[in-house]
Amino acid sequence: MSDYRVDFTQMPWETPIDGLRFKALRRGGRQLRLVEYGKDMAPHICAKGHIGFVLEGRMELRFANEVTTLNPGDGLFIPSGEQHQHETIILTDVVRMVMVEDL
Numbered sequence: 148m149s150d151y152r153v154d155f156t157q158m159p160w161e162t163p164i165d166g167l168r169f170k171a172l173r174r175g176g177r178q179l180r181l182v183e184y185g186k187d188m189a190p191h192i193c194a195k196g197h198i199g200f201v202l203e204g205r206m207e208l209r210f211a212n213e214v215t216t217l218n219p220g221d222g223l224f225i226p227s228g229e230q231h232q233h234e235t236i237i238l239t240d241v242v243r244m245v246m247v248e249d250l
Contacts, residue, residue, distance in 0.1 A: 155181045165189060166237070176250050184235065184242040192234050196227030197246055204242030209234040217242075 158170040166188025171180045182199075184206065201221045208215050208223070210233050217223060225231050227249075 180246045182244045194232040197225045199246035202243040204239040207236040
C-alpha cells in the first residue's frame with residue numbers, strides 16, 4: 148500500500164456490533180474509515196466526535212434538542228463530548244460513509 152493512497156479493497160472488514168462494519172486505516176492518532184451501517188444496527192448512544200461524508204443511504208441523527216437527516220452528498224461534523232451525544236437511526240437498508248476521526 149502506498150503512503151498516500153488508501154486502497155479499501157485490500158482491507159478486511161471489522162464488525163464491532165451487528166449492523167455496523169468498517170475498514171480503517173489508522174495513522175498518527177487518526178483513522179480514515181469506510182463505514183457501512185445496516186438497518187439491523189441496534190440503537191445506541193454515542194458521544195464520540197465524527198467528521199464524515201455520506202456516500203449512499205439515509206440516516207437520522209437524534210441529539211438532545213435536534214433531529215437531523217443525512218442524505219447522500221451530505222457531510223457531518225459532530226464534536227466529541229456528552230453535550231453532542233447522539234443516536235443514529237438508519238432509514239435505508241444500508242448507509243455508506245467515509246469518516247475521519249481522532250483515536
